[in-house]
Amino acid sequence: MYIQEHNELGYICTQWPIQPELPTLILIHGAGLNHAQWQAQLEGLRDSANVIALDLPGHSLSAHHEGEQSIAAYSQNIVELMEALALKQAILVGHSMGGAVCLEFATRYPERAQALVLLNTGAKLKVQPALLEQIRDNYPAYVDMMVQNTLTDGAAPEIVEPFADLLHQGDIESVVRDFEACNAFDRLDVLAEIQCPALVLSAELDQMTPPKYGQYLADQLDNSQFVVVEGAAHLSPMEHPDEVNQAITDFIDQLSRTYTRQTATA
Structure with a gap:
């Protein structure tokens, strides 16, 4: 793995320099999280693509970046x-707020x-005011709530502990701004304008962004496919990495085959 930075925007990448013959994935973390949530994807997808796990402004490797924390600015x-990086195009992979x-x-x-x-996201991400109050007033209670509500019951300690540690790394004001950004986000009216291929991955037991959110996205996006990860909750990239990685790998392979056919008939 390589740690890189551009204008105080930090990121982890699997290949350096970027290999032009491979597709490039840019992984975008959820609210209050950082690149560490993608460790299993950085390791599991590195043979299929250039994999870049970005820290958005105010988070981890980008903690000193003074950029605005909003969905548009991100x-x-x-x-x-x-x-x-001289990338004309990339495959964007986003979890929750990252989606x-x-x-x-x-x-x-x-x-x-x-x-x-x-992954586990929606075209509108409403946030209850009580959650923002809890983050400000009792951050440890917020961490406990997130662990309980985003992982499956009985999640293994080797998942629970790193996830709780990851949450504790967050700067409280940055976490609040992330959730405020989610609360302001609403793209329900423009989904039909998005024409690029999309893989929509939902988790069967997700309490925060239930599968109906993903199904709606897949129904509205013209060029999409919908996959439900059985037995998974909101943190499926961490808790069910094999299933998530396989779905992404299959999608990349499909994109490659489509590109090859189009090139052959051009």
């Missing part, structure tokens, strides 16, 4: 990183979105 950060960033990116910069992988 999508602009990704464009800036792609320009720095919202993917949808915003595809709406604003359609020519740069090769494809989307949308």
Whole structure:
């Protein structure tokens, strides 16, 4: 793994320099999280693609980045990183809030979105005011609540402990701004404009973004496929990495076959 930075925007990548013959995945974390949530994807997908796990402004490797924390601004950060890496297109992979960033990116910069992988997310992400109050007033209780509500009952300690540690790494004000950004996000009216291929992955037991959110996305996106990860909850990339990685690998292979056929008939 390689730790890199562009204008105080930090990221982890599996290959350096970027290998032009491979597709490039840009992994975008959820609210209050960071690149560490993607460890299993960085390891499991590295043979199939250039894999980049980005820290959005205010998070972990990008803690000193002074950029605005909003869904629109986050999508602009990704464009800036792609320009720095000379990437014309990329496959964007987003979890929860990261999925919202993917949808915003595809709406604003359609020519740069090769494809989307949308994990446990929706086109509108309403946040209850009580959650924001809890983050500010009792952060340890917020961490306990997130562990309980985003993992399956009886989740293994080797998942629970790293996830709780990851949550504790968050700066409280940055976490609040993330959830405020989610609360302001609503792209229900423009989904039909997104034309790039999309894989929508939902988790059967997800309490935060139930599978009906993913099904709606898949129904509205013209070029999409919908997969439910059985027995998984909201943190499926961490708790069920094999199933998530296999679905993403199959999607990448499908994109490659489609591109090969189109090139052969051009």
